[in-house]
Every structure is written in structure tokens, then in C-alpha cells.
Amino acid sequence: xxxxxxxxxxxxxxxxxxxxxxxxxxxxxxxxxxxxxxxxxxxxxxxxxxxxxxxxxxxxxxxxxxxxxxxxxxxxxxxxxxxxxxxxxxxxxxxxxxxxxxxxxxxxxxxxxxxxxxxxxxxxxxxxxxxxxxxxxxxxxxxxxxxxxxxxxxxxxxxxxxxxxxxxxxxxxxxxxxxxxxxxxxxxxxxxxxxxxxxxxxxxxxxxxxxxxxxxxxxxxxxxxxxxxxxxxxxxxxxxxxxxxxxxxxxxxxxxxxxxxxxxxxxxxxxxxxxxxxxxxxxxxxxxxxxxxxxxxxxxxxxxxxxxxxxxxxxxxxxxxxxxxxxxxxxxxxxxxxxxxxxxxxxxxxxxxxxxxxxxxxxxxxxxxxxxxxxxxxxxxxxxxxxxxxxxxxxxxxxxxxxxxxxxxxxxxxxxxxxxxxxxxxxxxxxxxxxxxxxxxxxxxxxxxxxxxxxxxxxxxxxxxxxxxxxxxxxxxxxxxxxxxxxxxxxxxxxxxxxxxxxxxxxxxxxxxxxxxxxxxxxxxxxxxxxxxxxxxxxxxxxxxxxxxxxxxxxxxxxxxxxxxxxxxxxxxxxxxxxxxxxxxxxxxxxxxxxxxxxxxxxxxxxxxxxxxxxxxxxxxxxxxxxxxxxxxxxxxxxxxxxxxxxxxxxxxxxxxxxxxxxxxxxxxxxxxxxxxxxxxxxxxxxxxxxxxxxxxxxxxxxxxxxxxxxxxxxxxxxxxxxxxxxxxxxxxxxxxxxxxxxxxxxxxxxxxxxxxxxxxxxxxxxxxxxxxxxxxxxxxxxxxxxxxxxx
Amino acid sequence: xxxxxxxxxxxxxxxxxxxxxxxxxxxxxxxxxxxxxxxxxxxxxxxxxxxxxxxxxxxxxxxxxxxxxxxxxxxxxxxxxxxxxxxxxxxxxxxxxxxxxxxxxxxxxxxxxxxxxxxxxxxxxxxxxxxxxxxxxxxxxxxxxxxxxxxxxxxxxx
Numbered sequence: 001x002x003x004x005x006x007x008x009x010x011x012x013x014x015x016x017x018x019x020x021x022x023x024x025x026x027x028x029x030x031x032x033x034x035x036x037x038x039x040x041x042x043x044x045x046x047x048x049x050x051x052x053x054x055x056x057x058x059x060x061x062x063x064x065x066x067x068x069x070x071x072x073x074x075x076x077x078x079x080x081x082x083x084x085x086x087x088x089x090x091x092x093x094x095x096x097x098x099x100x101x102x103x104x105x106x107x108x109x110x111x112x113x114x115x116x117x118x119x120x121x122x123x124x125x126x127x128x129x130x131x132x133x134x135x136x137x138x139x140x141x142x143x144x145x146x147x148x149x150x151x152x153x154x155x156x157x158x159x160x161x162x163x164x165x166x167x168x169x170x171x172x173x174x175x176x177x178x179x180x181x182x183x184x185x186x187x188x189x190x191x192x193x194x195x196x197x198x199x200x201x202x203x204x205x206x207x208x209x210x211x212x213x214x215x216x217x218x219x220x221x222x223x224x225x226x227x228x229x230x231x232x233x234x235x236x237x238x239x240x241x242x243x244x245x246x247x248x249x250x251x252x253x254x255x256x257x258x259x260x261x262x263x264x265x266x267x268x269x270x271x272x273x274x275x276x277x278x279x280x281x282x283x284x285x286x287x288x289x290x291x292x293x294x295x296x297x298x299x300x301x302x303x304x305x306x307x308x309x310x311x312x313x314x315x316x317x318x319x320x321x322x323x324x325x326x327x328x329x330x331x332x333x334x335x336x337x338x339x340x341x342x343x344x345x346x347x348x349x350x351x352x353x354x355x356x357x358x359x360x361x362x363x364x365x366x367x368x369x370x371x372x373x374x375x376x377x378x379x380x381x382x383x384x385x386x387x388x389x390x391x392x393x394x395x396x397x398x399x400x401x402x403x404x405x406x407x408x409x410x411x412x413x414x415x416x417x418x419x420x421x422x423x424x425x426x427x428x429x430x431x432x433x434x435x436x437x438x439x440x441x442x443x444x445x446x447x448x449x450x451x452x453x454x455x456x457x458x459x460x461x462x463x464x465x466x467x468x469x470x471x472x473x474x475x476x477x478x479x480x481x482x483x484x485x486x487x488x489x490x491x492x493x494x495x496x497x498x499x500x501x502x503x504x505x506x507x508x509x510x511x512x513x514x515x516x517x518x519x520x521x522x523x524x525x526x527x528x529x530x531x532x533x534x535x536x537x538x539x540x541x542x543x544x545x546x547x548x549x550x551x552x553x554x555x556x557x558x559x560x561x562x563x564x565x566x567x568x569x570x571x572x573x574x575x576x577x578x579x580x581x582x583x584x585x586x587x588x589x590x591x592x593x594x595x596x597x598x599x600x601x602x603x604x605x606x607x608x609x610x611x612x613x614x615x616x617x618x619x620x621x622x623x624x625x626x627x628x629x630x631x632x633x634x635x636x637x638x639x640x641x642x643x644x645x646x647x648x649x650x651x652x653x654x655x656x657x658x659x660x661x662x663x664x665x666x667x668x669x670x671x672x673x674x675x676x677x678x679x680x681x682x683x684x685x686x687x688x689x690x691x692x693x694x695x696x697x698x699x700x701x702x703x704x705x706x707x708x709x710x711x712x713x714x715x716x717x718x719x720x721x722x723x724x725x726x727x728x729x730x731x732x733x734x735x736x737x738x739x740x741x742x743x744x745x746x747x748x749x750x751x752x753x754x755x756x757x758x759x760x761x762x763x764x765x766x767x768x769x770x771x772x773x774x775x776x777x778x779x780x781x782x783x784x785x786x787x788x789x790x791x792x
Numbered sequence: 793x794x795x796x797x798x799x800x801x802x803x804x805x806x807x808x809x810x811x812x813x814x815x816x817x818x819x820x821x822x823x824x825x826x827x828x829x830x831x832x833x834x835x836x837x838x839x840x841x842x843x844x845x846x847x848x849x850x851x852x853x854x855x856x857x858x859x860x861x862x863x864x865x866x867x868x869x870x871x872x873x874x875x876x877x878x879x880x881x882x883x884x885x886x887x888x889x890x891x892x893x894x895x896x897x898x899x900x901x902x903x904x905x906x907x908x909x910x911x912x913x914x915x916x917x918x919x920x921x922x923x924x925x926x927x928x929x930x931x932x933x934x935x936x937x938x939x940x941x942x943x944x945x946x947x948x949x950x
Contacts, residue, residue, distance in 0.1 A: 623827065635827060635835055636850070649845050652824045652837050659829035661913065 046076050049095050050087055057081045060147025062140035066132040070116065077119075077131060079147040084121070086131070098129060108148050110141060117141060142546065146586070195504045196497070199324065202288045206281045213278040217333075220270030221340045225348060226263035228478035230256050232352070235471030279329045286325030293317050293510045300510075301517040302581035316510060320503035327500035335493045338486045345479045352475065353468050359458040360480050363451035364487075370447055371487055372494070374440055379495050381433035388426040395419045448484040455480060517583055523600035529607045530592050531557040531688035531719035533578060537587035540573055547573045549742040550587065557688075560720040562733030564763060569739040571723045575691050578721065579608055591689075609687035609714070613694035615678030617669075622651055623658040625677055629685035637684060645680035646710040647673070672703030679710050690714060692722040696729050704729070727767055736760065798847045800838075800861045808868055810838055810846055818846050822872070823865045829915060836865065876902070878922070878932045881942035887949070890925065897930065904928065909949055920946075 042050075042061065052058070059079045064086070067073040075088035084106075085099040100106065105124035110117060117135055121128045133141060203210060234256045242248050294317055305313075342364075349357035399406060399415045406415050459473035533555040540548040548570050555561055563571045576582050577589055580596055588595045596604055609629075617625050626641055627633040633641075638658065642648040650673055654660035662669060662677075669677070675695065682690065695711060696704045708729065715732065724730050736753060738746040738760045745759050753760035799811040800821070808821040818840045826835035838847040849855065855862040876897035885892040894903040904924035906912070911923040920932040935943065 621830075623830070635831060639826060639835060648837075649839075649843055652826065652839060652845065653843055656828050657824060657826045658835075659827050 042076075046087070049089075050076065050078070052080065053082060056083075059151055060144045062133075062137055062144045064119070064131045064133045064141075065137055066116065066134060068130070068132065070132055075131065077141075077144055079144055079151055081151060084148065084151075086129075100128065102151065106152065108145050110145060112138065119145075138546075139541070195501050195508060198508060199285065199289075199328075199504060202285045202292070203281075205288075206284060209277055209281045213274055213281065216270055216274035216277060217337060218340065220267055220274050221337060221344060223263050223267035223270055224341070224482075225344050225479075227260050227267075228475050228482070229348060230259050230263070231478050232469070232471035232475040235474050236469045237471075240470055275333070278333050282325050282329035282333075285328060286321050289324065289507060290317055290321045293321070293507050296511050296513075300513060300515050301583075302576065303516050304513060313510075316506045320506050323503045324500050324507070327496055327503075331493060331496045331500075334486075334489055338490050341482070341486070345482070349476060349479060352472050353462075356455075356459065356462065356468055356472060356476050360455050360476050363447075363454055364484075367447045367451055367484065368487055368490070371444060374436070374443060375492065375495070378433065378436055378440065381429070381436060384429045385426065385433060388422070388429040391422040392419070392426055395422050444487070448481075448487075451480065451484055452477060517580055517601060519601055520598050523603065524594055524598040526592065526594060526599060526603065526607075529688040531607070532592050533689065533719060533721075534590040534593070535574075535577070535584075535587065536590065538574075538577055538584040538589060539586040540570075540577060540582060541585050547742050548577070548584075551742075551744060553737070553744065555719055555721070557719055558717055559735065560715055560722065560733045562727075562730035562736040563721060563723045563739060564727060564730070564736055564760060565739035566763075567725075570742040571739055572693060573742075574739070575693055575721060575723060578689070579610065579691060580604060606685065607688045609682030609685055609690045609718070611675070611678055611682050611690070611692045611695040611711075611714075615674045617662045617674055617677060619662070621656075621659050621661055622654065622677060625662055626658075626680045626684055628681055633684055638680075641680040641684040642677075644683050644710070644713045645676045646706055646713075647676040647680050650676075670703070672700075672707060675703075675707050676710055679707070679714055683714050688718060690718045690720040692720065692724075694723055694725065696724070696726070727764055738763070798838075800864050802864060808838075808864065810840075812846065816846075821846065823849075823868055825869070828873075829921065875921075875929045875931050876900075878930050878938075878942075880939060881945045884945050884948075891949075895930070904930070906949070912949055914950075 043063065046063075057080055059081060061076065061078040064075040064077050065072060067075070067088070073088065075086050077086045078084070083099055083101050085097060088096045090096050100121065103123070105122075106128075107122050108119060109122065110119045112118065112135055117133045117138055119131045119133065119141055121130075234253075238248060238253055238256070297313065297317070346357065346361060349360055395415070395418050399419070406412060455473075455477060459468070459476065462468045463470055463473055533553075535551045535553040538548055538551045538553075539546065551570075551574060563574065565571050573582070577584055580589070580601060583597060588597070590596065591599070591604070591607070606629075618628065623635070623638050626638050626647075630637075635658075639648060642651055642658075651658055651660070662674075679695075692711065696707050704726075712732065722730060722733060730736060731750070734749070735747060736750060737744050738753065738758075740759060746753055746756065748756070750760075754764060797813040801809050801811070803809050803819065807819055808823070810818045810821045812818075820841040822839050822841075824837045824839050825832055826837060833852040834850065836849040836852065837845045838849070840846050849865075852862060852865070855865070876899045878895050878897050880896040882894040882896065884894075889906055889908045891906050892903055893906060895901070904926075906922065907925045913921045913923070915921055918935050920935065922930045922932070924930070932938065932946075935946065938946065
């Protein structure tokens with residue numbers, strides 16, 4: 001890479017018109033090198049080819065990845081506090097510079113179409129240059145545009161403190177080290193079995209019990225070794241002599257049989273203790289894991305929940321933790337016991353007779369390998385069954401919640417057919433596996449018998465040669481008979497370990513997720529809240545898509561704001577930012593002049609009352625639901641809130657009044673009733689800030705009127721932000737904000753906006769045109785008083 | 793406590809009549825407990841036949857001075873309320889639902905059909921409210937106070 005200084009010979013002042021200010025044409029070769037530091041994040045290729053002026057400070061940069069003919073070619077675009085320049089490499093690998101100094105009227109604008117973005121530089125008279133890029137660079141380009149406007153305003157660069165993701169360059173929100181952009185693309189690696197060791201974090205509190213359990217396991221396995229061992233003296237000292245006519249020594253027999261009984265009793269007691277203790281511990285580890293992941297989940301930002309399916313999260317916390325628990329208490333325990341048993345058996349056998357031991361253990365690896373082979377084949381079959389099964393579940397999950405639609409369109413037969421089809425797949429998959437599966441356990445017993453046969457052959461030969469006694473042979477047979485049957489369960493350990501590891505990974509995915517709405521380390525205190533909200537250049541993105549483009553907004557305490565706009569215009573996102581369900585990617589939200597990111601999340605939300613389009617009521621009594629935000633509320637408080645929300649009378653009509661359970665069969669509440677309960681819920685916490693997100697759009701006009709009167713009680717004296725599709729519901733608003741594509745395009749009172757005949761007028765016209773008497777009769781004259789208020 | 797700012801009487805039809813201080817007269821008044829389970833004696837509303845609340849009594853004990861009104865309300869409530877207390881479970885037909893229970897209550901022997909386990913509502917750790925197929929409610933104020941046999945039967949449903 002040639003050292004590319006701003007040599008005049010390469011200088012290429014394309015498209016700079018005569019009227020534009022003269023471009024800077026110093027050569028840097030004359031200047032001492034390394035005059036200003038390049039940001040470390042700049043790709044290495046450019047580190048060598050770009051040099052800066054003395055004291056020059058880079059405000060923003062981006063790599064533009066297409067050339068003018070839309071072929072892939074890289075070009076670096078840099079905004080510094082002194083100039084805007086770009087550096088591309090010519091086909092001969094020579095750097096080509098374009099540079100513009102600061103002068104009035106210079107502006108950048110960008111747009112995108114079909115995945116290709118275009119960035120244009122204008123002055124007052126002409127377009128100076130055009131860059132093209134793929135949208136992967138969009139975020140970086142937006143940063144450059146921001147830096148450019150910053151440069152134009154000669155703002156101090158100190159304000160800029162946001163760090164950016166080292167991978168993709170997306171600016172990170174404060175305190176969060178997870179990049180939303182990268183998270184979307186995802187880093188997919190198969191879960192490693194090592195992840196199971198991370199479970200130690202949850203096992204640590206139970207170290208003592210675990211150690212005791214392990215000791216018990218050793219002892220119980222050892223106790224179970226005694227019985228086969230006693231066969232040896234019993235045969236050699238009692239049975240064989242007895243056959244030869246020697247009288248039976250009753251005392252000796254009693255001793256050996258007593259030993260057999262005692263060892264069985266001991267193994268029973270120890271085995272019980274071991275299994276109970278370890279099951280107890282693993283159940284607690286599972287419970288801790290569940291609680292920890294649920295607690296963590298509760299603190300994650302709404303953004304996380306938006307990106308995940310409910311069923312998936314539920315499965316992670318409930319069944320995955322259970323799977324890990326079963327793995328720990330059952331499979332791992334069995335496996336450890338088996339390994340111990342085999343080791344101990346081998347030791348005992350070698351101690352009795354090394355040759356016999358060798359022959360006994362010889363078939364072991366072979367059998368193990370055979371079993372493993374069959375298991376592997378079975379596993380793919382079981383995976384197929386798993387998929388077929390989830391297909392069945394999917395049909396259920398699809399159909400049951402949508403049963404009204406199914407019935408309305410009379411598609412019962414079709415859904416039944418769909419279910420049948422899924423069920424048939426399941427059947428076929430099962431049949432295929434069962435063919436192999438039914439073969440499996442007979443095969444294991446066959447292999448075991450063959451193994452025993454080998455030992456018999458060798459043993460009989462040895463006994464005939466008088467190398468070993470009959471007792472030794474019988475003892476050896478008793479030993480291996482025990483563990484050959486265990487080989488099957490041992491072979492299962494591979495797949496269950498993999499499954500448990502996958503489960504652990506899915507749980508740790510949750511636990512490792514850093515909340516995008518972090519708690520500040522030292523939260524600022526807000527003793528009294530006035531309810532003044534300010535948004536300063538708030539930008540929000542979902543991945544690469546910018547949803548809010550620099551919102552500046554100030555809401556006075558007690559003011560009611562109506563947010564209007566098409567769906568997708570960013571209204572809900574704006575409200576989510578104010579609620580701090582998300583943090584702004586750039587810019588800030590301030591409450592009474594304090595950045596809400598410096599406040600404790602819980603403290604902050606205490607000042608916010610939220611009434612949603614579809615109010616969610618928890619399973620519990622009406623009173624509990626109203627007091628959800630203030631569990632300590634007295635009955636009088638609850639009744640007062642319900643009265644204000646116009647909910648009192650219908651609640652009294654319920655069979656148990658305030659003690660009625662919501663969501664119980666036969667006690668379903670209508671949409672309007674639920675909404676009024678949720679209004680009472682918001683009223684009870686007496687919030688300074690009130691957010692009404694389409695609070696009345698899911699109910700009929702009659703109910704809407706009732707809710708509206710309830711809302712009017714709620715709004716009084718509070719800073720209110722109301723989103724509504726029906727413009728009529730905003731007649732009380734002091735100020736209306738019209739949003740479009742992430743920006744506030746108009747603001748003002750109703751009358752004023754109508755007079756302006758802009759975006760609001762079109763929205764209003766569109767609604768009024770619908771033959772809907774509601775809109776004609778709506779007292780829009782109320783808006784006049786609102787105008788008066790806001791114009792003061 | 794100040795006396796209530798209304799007057800309550802019973803008319804010839806046996807209905808309650810409410811006369812408020814400002815002279816309005818409402819017939820067919822029904823007293824309704826706001827918290828029939830958690831606080832039966834606090835919070836009573838007098839509801840007219842349209843379902844509108846016409847008077848509010850913060851607490852029955854606040855009516856101490858007005859024994860007549862209190863008696864009127866209490867008798868009317870007693871006429872309306874029927875929640876037998878289960879003293880003993882004799883027999884249940886099956887441990888799967890629907891199941892017919894033969895029980896002794898403080899109002900006598902009876903049997904009812906439990907439609908599903910969901911109709912057993914745990915009020916606290918030790919008290920239950922059971923709704924039968926026809927909507928009649930039975931209470932078990934203290935499970936621990938039941939005899940062993942009843943407890944064993946009940947436990948299968950919890």
C-alpha cells in the first residue's frame with residue numbers, strides 16, 4: 001500500500017464548482033508525520049494511507065463500499081473538525097483524494113433504494129459529489145452525517161461520548177456492551193459440552209452435600225462389590241467340598257451368607273442415601289437455575305422480549321432447566337456409578353486373577369462400541385421423532401388460540417386434516433425408529449451373552465488346567481453380568497450430555513444477556529417530580545433500521561400531548577423511549593432536566609402510568625389487579641381509584657365484587673371493563689407522567705365515551721402523552737404532534753394544524769371522509785379551548 | 793362515626809327503600825359487599841335496580857349507632873348470601889372431575905358436583921372456596937381443622 005499523503009499531484013478536486021470555497025491544497029509531505037492520531041478503530045488498510053493535518057480531529061468516518069458505477073470498491077469518508085474528505089484507491093492502487101473545506105451551505109443528504117444507499121454533498125448551488133454504498137454501511141454513514149452537522153455547527157466534540165461496537169461500528173447505548181446490530185445477525189456456534197461446567201456456579205452452594213453424595217456413591221458401589229466376591233469362598237470352601245462329601249461347616253456358611261445379607265443391606269442403605277441426597281441437590285440446582293434465569297429475564301429490556309417468542313422463553317426456563325436437573329440427578333449419577341463400578345470390578349478381577357480379568361474385560365470395549373453404533377443410528381431417528389412431534393404441537397398451538405377464526409370460516413375439517421397429517425408424520429417417524437429400537441435390547445442381551453460365553457470358555461479351560469478355582473470363575477461371571485447390562489445406559493450418556501449442554505447453553509443465553517436498559521451504578525435521586533419531559537435528538541434503531549430520526553421535543557409539566565401519525569411512524573417507539581423500555585441509541589430523554597438513564601429504572605417507572613390498547617390483567621382478584629403497581633394500597637384507595645375510573649359499579653356487579661377473580665371462566669370482563677380496570681391501576685399509583693397508547697381504540701364508541709370520561713379524570717394534572725388513531729379522542733390535547741417516518745413533521749393545536757392544510761389535515765380529512773357520524777358529532781369545538789390553553 | 797346521611801327502610805314488598813339526605817327515594821335497593829371474601833364487613837355499596845351506586849357504607853361497624861339500619865342490611869345480606877361452610881367430606885365419587893362430593897356443612901348434609909379442579913379457589917394457604925356445577929359456593933375456612941378423612945380426600949384435588 002503506497003503511502004498516500006495529500007500530495008498535490010494526486011489531488012482531484014472533482015465536482016467542486018468555481019463558486020465553492022477553495023479547497024485546501026497543502027501537501028502533508030512537508031509536515032511532520034503523525035501529526036494527529038488516527039482512531040484505532042479505523043480499518044488497518046486505511047491506517048497507512050491516510051494522514052491528518054496538525055491538530056486535526058476526526059469526528060466521524062465511514063467506508064463507502066461502492067463506486068459511482070455501483071461496483072464494489074472501498075472509499076474512506078472522513079469528517080474532521082477542519083474538512084470533509086474521501087480517499088479512494090485508483091486501479092493503479094494510487095490513492096485519490098477529494099476534499100472539501102468548511103463553508104456555508106454545505107450539506108449532506110442521504111436516501112436509500114433497493115439496498116443501495118446514496119449520500120450526496122450539496123452546496124447552495126449544485127451537487128458537489130455523490131457516494132454510493134450498501135446498507136450494511138448505513139449506520140456508519142448516519143454517524144458521518146451527524147458528525148458533519150456537528151462540524152458545521154462547530155460544536156465541541158466533547159459531547160460525543162458514545163462508544164461503538166468493535167465489530168460493526170454501530171454506536172452502542174451507554175453501559176451496554178451488546179450491539180443490537182450484531183445480535184441480529186447472530187453468532188451461531190454449536191454448544192460445547194464444556195458449558196456444563198458453568199453450572200458449577202449453581203452447584204457451589206451445595207459443595208458439602210455434593211462431596212458427601214460422592215463419598216456415599218463410592219461406599220455404596222464398594223458395598224455392592226462384596227456380594228459377588230463372597231461367591232468365591234462360598235463355592236470353593238463350602239459347595240465344592242460338600243460335593244466331595246465333606247460335611248458342611250454351618251458356622252462358615254452362616255458367616256458367608258450373613259456377609260452377603262449385610263453387604264446387600266449396606267448397599268441398599270448407602271444407595272438410598274446417595275440417590276436421595278444427590279436428587280435433592282440437583283433439584284435445588286435446577287430450582288436455583290430457574291429462579292436466576294427468571295429474575296434475570298424480568299430485568300431485561302422490552303427489546304429482548306420483542307425479539308423472542310414467548311413459547312421459546314417459557315420452554316427455556318421451564319423444560320430446559322428440568323432437563324438439566326434430570327441429567328444431573330439421573331444420567332450423570334448413573335454414569336458415575338457405572339464408571340466406578342467398572343473400575344472397581346476391574347481392580348477386583350485383577351486382584352483375583354489377572355488373566356481371568358483380561359479375558360473378562362476383553363469383550364467390553366467391543367460391546368460398548370457395538371452399542372454406541374446402534375445408539376447413534378437411533379439418535380437420528382429420535383431427532384426425527386422430535387421434529388415430527390413439534391409439528392404436532394405446532395398445529396395445536398396454532399389452532400387452539402385461533403379457534404374462533406377456525407370456526408368462523410368453518411375450517412374445522414381442514415385443521416383436523418392438518419393435525420392428522422402431522423400425526424401421520426409422527427407415526428411414520430416412530431415406526432422407522434421402532435424397527436431399530438425393538439432390535440436394540442435383544443441385541444444388547446445377545447452381546448452380553450456372547451461376552452459371558454467367552455468368559456465361560458476361557459474359565460472352563462482355566463479350571464480344567466487348575467489355574468483358577470470354580471469359585472473364581474463364578475465370581476468373575478457374577479461381576480461382569482452386572483455391568484454388561486449397564487453398558488446400555490452408559491452409551492446413552494453421550495446424547496444426554498449433548499442435550500443437557502444444549503439446554504444449558506439456552507439458559508446461559510438468557511443469563512449472559514446484558515440488559516439494554518442498564519441500572520446506573522449510582523442512580524441520581526429525584527425527590528419530587530414535576531413531569532417535564534424533554535427529548536434531545538433522540539435516535540432509535542431496530543438493527544439497521546432507523547425508527548426515530550433525531551426527535552427534539554419538550555413537554556411542559558401537566559401538558560397533554562397527542563401523538564398522531566400512520567402506523568409505523570414511530571409513535572409507539574417514542575413512547576417506549578419515554579417509558580425507558582428501550583434506551584435511545586443516540587440523544588437523550590430527560591425528566592425534569594435529568595437524563596433518565598442516570599435514574600434507577602424502578603424509581604423512574606414509578607412515575608409513569610401506562611394504559612395500553614389491550615390491557616393485560618393478571619390472574620388474580622380485581623382488587624389485586626388494581627393495586628398491581630402499589631401492592632400496599634388500602635381498600636379505600638382501591639375503591640377511590642376504581643370510582644375515578646368509572647369501574648366501581650360494574651365491579652360491584654361481579655359475583656364477588658372486588659374479590660372476583662379476573663380471567664376465571666364465566667367471569668370474563670369486556671374490553672371496556674378491562675380497560676377501566678387498567679385505568680384504575682394507573683390512577684392508583686398517582687403517576688406524574690401518563691401514557692395512553694391507543695387506550696380506546698379496541699372498544700366501541702359507546703364504551704369509548706365511558707372510558708374517555710374515566711381518562712379525563714386520569715389526565716388531570718399529569719403530563720400526558722396519548723397515542724390515538726381516532727383523532728377525536730385527542731380533543732383534550734394541548735398540543736398535537738404529527739409523526740411521519742420517525743420524525744415530527746408538524747406540531748400545534750388542532751385548529752392550527754387544520755389551517756395549515758398539511759399532514760395532519762390529510763389525516764383528519766381521511767377520517768372525516770369515512771361516513772362515520774361519530775366524527776361529525778364529535779365535539780371538536782372542545783379543541784378550541786385546548787388551543788387557548790396551549791397558546792398561553 | 794357520624795350517622796349515615798341516608799335512611800333505609802323496608803317497604804311492604806319486602807324491598808329496601810333508600811331515602812338520601814337530598815330527598816331522593818330509591819326503591820329495590822340491594823346491599824353489595826365490595827370485598828365479600830377478603831373484608832366482608834368493610835365497604836358496602838347500596839345499589840339501585842339499575843346497578844348504580846346510591847350510597848356507600850365504609851364499614852358495617854360504622855353503623856353501630858344505627859342498629860336498625862344495620863339490622864336491615866344484615867338481614868338482607870343474609871337473605872342473599874349463601875355460602876355453606878364445609879365441615880366434613882364424607883365421600884367423593886371419583887378423583888377425576890366431574891366428581892360428586894357428599895359433604896356435611898354448617899347448613900346441613902348435601903352433595904354437589906365439582907366440575908373441574910379449577911373451581912377450587914385457594915383463598916389463602918389454609919382456606920378454600922369451592923364453586924359447584926350450579927354456581928353454589930362452599931367455603932372451607934381452615935383446612936387444618938378438617939378431620940383426617942376429609943383432608944385426605946381434599947388433598948387429591950389440590
